Amino acid sequence: MLSERDYQDLLDRMQALRTQVAERLSGSLVSNPALAEEINRQLEDLVTAAREADAAGPQPPDGGLAQLVGVGPDAAQKFGDVKVSQGVAEYDENVNSERVVAVGDLYYIYQHERIGVFKVVQRLKQLFEGGAIRLSGGEGAYRLYQFDRRDVLRYTAKDRTAAYRRVLGYGRGLGAGQSRPNTDFHMLFSHFVNQVTLFWRDKRISDVIRERALDPSFGSIAVVRRAGLDLRNNLKFTSYGHLNVLRVEVMNLLEECFAILGSADVKDLFGAANAWDVVDEVLIRYFDVRLQSSPRQRMAVNGREVLRWLSGNHVMETGRGQFETLLMEIAEPSEEWLTSAQAMSLARRTGTDRVMPWEQMGQAGVAARYSERSPSQMPAARAGGPIYPQRGGLGTYRGGQGGVPARTRP
Template structure:
């Protein structure tokens, strides 16, 4: 921990160095703006290194209060000799990446749950147990038997729905163990994807209009960063608990379900060529549903890619060129997620460069991503065609 005078002189020297470098390289900076970014990056790194070094040095046992107020032999003769702490760790650097990655996997699982993968396997189990389908000793039949026997070892359907509600805010009611639902997630996730897509649309336009365009108004890094930090901070506390274990188990369950649906004897029942064909044909035949498999599956894949990117420290990159290079990884996934969500009317594309206020409300015309969004099929004698009563376990 240094003194107040050393603290002040450090920033004065850095400011003078920046002014001197900018003056000597004025012509080069005008023709190559990336050179300015590189120089500022090096100066910022030097400043951060000095501050980190000062933060690790041991300070006075009393925190410097004695020298400040003039008590004892360590009393400072002037303000410049008092101890000056450099500050505390940044808030946005304290998010654990493994928890955000787990949320990405849970989002992936939620979209497959909404497609109806687990309902399809449960329906096949019901038909298999009644002897209503021509399955006996093939790999699909044996897989259905094992799937049913392992029910007691798995989280239940209710557990999964409660986790989606607690972490993602999707569905209705309370979350796991009556926790508060994370109702802000969907709007923050939509906002971040919109800002990433808008950033690259603006950048492409600027590249077409002007060669080597470098106007900050064409693609705002600050708005994208704020949207990403808002989303990541939202997930900071909701990703605690049994989420990591649950998503590993349910990912294994999903893999097992697709192994059954893609088995040769199961595919032959429906004339399907792969597991997804089996899912679609069962949903149409037994649930009379309008298929949303394609957009939902793409939302699952691209949404998980975006959340995985957010788990890395890329969002804190301050150099524009490096930030753009890192952000390019999710440019297309973000655009595709918005397009898929638009087709399901669960998100809207915005051209607004602003960020969301803290006391935000859901904008009019944008539907919430909830269980209420499922297509409603006409009822016959008080029941929907093909509807079945779901047990607590899949």
Template sequence: MSYQTTETIQRLWETFLRDQLANLPPGQREGFEQQFEQRFTDLLKDAANGTGRDGFLDLIGFGEKGPVAFDQVAYPYLQPDFDDSVVPSQLHAAAELYYIYQHERMKVFQVVEVLLRLFRLGKMRIQRGPGARGLYLLEKWKPLRYTLQDRMVAYRRAFNYGNAQAPAGAVVNRNFHRQLVGFMAAVGQYFRDLMIGEVIRGGPLIEQRPFGSIGTIQRIGLDLRYALDRSTYGNIFSLAMETGHYLTSVLQLLDAPDIKKAFDANTKWDVVEIVSQRYLGGVAEPSQRAKMAESGRRMLQFIADNDFKTATDPILFQSVIRPMGPHAEAWIAAYRMTPDGRGFQGVTPALKSVLGQPTAA
């Protein structure tokens, strides 16, 4: 289609949309609004004649028809694809790496190193049980090729956590924690507003209307997707996969009956706590870190799989994000109990800080 035809479509579309929606019952309008918006986008794409290459040739006079008037040049439709230009496997690897990082903070990997040393020096009373065999296999094959330094560099690159020196030229995701806290706060605020809306709503149409705003969640979610995508290239995927399998194996190892008996423990987490107290200088808040690992990974998986389309249906978005509300609240509650999160001032101040709004003194 020509530029003039496209201008006509854009000019008359709002009148057409208003007339069509006016003829529909109020209860059916919501079902057609998204369809009309999608149809309008399709019309603009068709008016651009594919990629718009022929329109450019017509504009400079090199087309089949030679120089043509402006009103005969095809409309240049520009496809917005910035938010979609991410590698999903990297985002999923970042979610797994976050889960691994929290277990690193819980000293799980250090506990296993202590057990290997005690087993090698004969300071732990196990010999032929499943735990002894597991420690023997770990010592023999050394399945985790990525050292502590490799993991700390990965945490620094992806999340800006730790004090490891980032490699020269590597992209460091410096705003990750600030954006993650902001996203958790935005989701938490959304559902708090939703509960307020459930209290004050009254009519049949208001009853189905989301009370919270989804724009903040979408904006912070897109920023998180972009920042994680640009900082998790290289060995992050392979490191997360290999270390994740290793973590699964050692957690099963810590649950071996002979290892639990050697420390008079009932569960594998008792083993982690006892070894940390005896040999590693104290326990590193395992209860809070475990919840942050679980809920943080789930929220990062949600961010990786959601495209946060601008014109999404608010009712549909509310249904999709509803399971994330408890995870956000659980993560915030656990985070506030850790030394890192004791300065957390609350959902509203954190959200204002991420959005660049001044907070009250």
């Protein structure tokens, strides 16, 4: 552990080194910004190495307290001799990749639930059991039989709905186990996607119309990082519990559903070319709904890609070149997700709102929440107060069960 004098001396010497390097290379740094970034990275690596070496060295049993207050034979004679800590592990360094990936899979499942895949298979099962469709002994018929027999072993639709509410904030009421709904998810997710798309739009404009197009001063990676960290930190506290096993089971269930829908006898029954055609045909014929399969499915695929990107430590990369390279992986998925969500009035593009203040959490802010309910689905006000509408977003319950927000189903 460094003494206070050595600690201050280390910082002063590093500042002097930075100043000296900047003076000697000032001409080159102006014309080559990438050189400045590399120099700063290497100097920061030196500071990090010194900090790690100090932390790995011998530590006083009492953390230097006796030396500081002047007790015992090792009492400091001067303030500069006191041992000083250089800090603790950064908050945003720790992330459980598996849990964030599980949230991405749950988001993927939720969008397919909203399309109606599970209710289509349930309707086919009902029609099959009632002899209302011409299925008998084919592959699809046998898979429908197995689907029904395994039903008692699976998580129910109620379990899935409660998980969506707890982890993603979609739906109504409380989450699984009467837990607190994650009503901030959609706002933070939309905000992060917006910042990624804005970053790459700025980058493209810079490459086309600006002199020295590779100058990294246009567009800030810090804004993207902050939006990503806000979303990732939100997911850290909502991805505990049975989410992992639930998403594994339901992903297998989703695959089983498409095996049924893609069976030859089921496709022939509806004159369909593939499983998605069967889904659309059943939704139109038996549910009379307006199809949203295409945009929802693209939101599922691209939303899962964005969330999986956050499961790594890419967002903590400080080098511009490395950060841009890693961020490019979700540039197109973010743009496509935002386009699909905007087409369905589930999110909106922002051009000037770069930062979302904490005060806007739970309100209609940068990434406003939208309702997908028909008038017949509007819930009555709970005991404790009516629903108060908000401009640009969804109303919230005032009072009631601890101020639980109203139903949000983006």
